[in-house]
Amino acid sequence: MSLYLWFALIVIASSIWIIWFLYRPLKSNDINLEGSNIALGKQKLLELEQDLHQNLIDEKQFNQAKEEISTTLAIELQQVSNIQNNASNNTWVLILILVLLPVVSIGVYQYLTPRSNMSQPLESAEKPLSLEQSANKIVQYLQTNEDDSEAWKMLGLTYLELGKLDLSIEAYEKSYQINPEDPRLLVEYASMMISASDNQFSDKSVKLIKQALEIEPNAPDALYLAGMFAVSQQDFNLAKGLWQRALNALLEGSIDRVALVNILSELKAVEVSKDTPEHSISVRVDVSNEVLKSRSSEDFIMIYVKAAKGRPMPIAIKKIKLKDFTGQVVLTDQDSVIQGNQLSRHDQVIAVVRISATGSAMRGVGDIQVLSKVINVADNSTVHLSVK
Secondary structure (H helix, E strand, C coil): CHHHHHHHHHHHHHHHHHHHHHHHHHHCCCCCHHHHHHHHHHHHHHHHHHHHHCCCCCHHHHHHHHHHHHHHHHHHHHHHHHHHHHHHHHHHHHHHHHHHHHHHHHHHHHHHCCHHHHHCCHHHCCCCCCHHHHHHHHHHHHCCCCCCHHHHHHHHHHHHHHCCHHHHHHHHHHHHHHCCCCHHHHHHHHHHHHHHCCCCCCHHHHHHHHHHHHHCCCCHHHHHHHHHHHHHCCCHHHHHHHHHHHHHHCCCCCHHHHHHHHHHHHHHHHHHHHCCCCCCEEEEEEECHHHHHHCCCCCEEEEEEEECCCCCCEEEEEEEEHHHCCCEEEECHHHECCCCCCHHHCCEEEEEEEEECCCCCCCCCCCEEEEEEEEEHHHCCEEEEEEC
């Protein structure tokens, strides 16, 4: 509506200017030319008659001058008539312009304005789809385009964002079956599987990474994942070589390049720490049957050590689901929460076992917690705790 209002104001302003431009010369000539010329002619005749009576001119001169006055008056009256006719014609031209200007302007405006913008009000602009709506749209599309690998991959990514991991794996598997030679797809599929399994590498994810590197040996994403797998196998030299290759393949100034430089620096620090004696604490935990029956197999068991004195935050920790717990863990510098605050830097610590439904770092309602006595880190002790 505001667009039409502005357009109307522009047309009105243009019309006012045209009226002023064309009509002002007509109105500026407010003297009655015809009446003025007749009065002037009568005045001249009167003056001639006075000159004749005063014998200033003879009869012949009087008649001659009278004829000249009549001729001049006739010519001037004809000129006045022409001016009035021209004024009348200009008035009609003005009326014609004022009528045609809005009509022509509206026609041009309608012709130049995109139909889509005028046919829908601004308020009805389409809103962005939610993730759930996007997933439904892709599913509908795939019902008639089931061989579209990119669509299946997009569906898998959307399900991953929604936290629907099983559906995400199914969608990525469909995309993989259609186009197994796309290294980008292979890396995304492997990354999704690793994320879904709490950063654990499965045989399928490792196979996908190797397959991607066979197709594109210097793919930075695939090299990065291969380096992560090497770290999980404690093969730091292999990880260093893979990440260095990925670094060389990335452009200068790339964000990924900066991240890899930081990772390589951390890897170097780990290699240095390997040359120093490493201390460890082995924690054996017995969970009673009563506790196991009262808890879900999806609950977490968190085993960590904290300083005997000072801040209560964990120094080294392992968090495992009850269903996957084997009864014993070993805490080392590799399990440290903060770099620079490794277990080997402490003298005395306390071991803590906590069973939690959420796995939160803060103790919550319903959590079960057991603490050990003070432990000397240098002794590389084994601690035995019972949860009843």
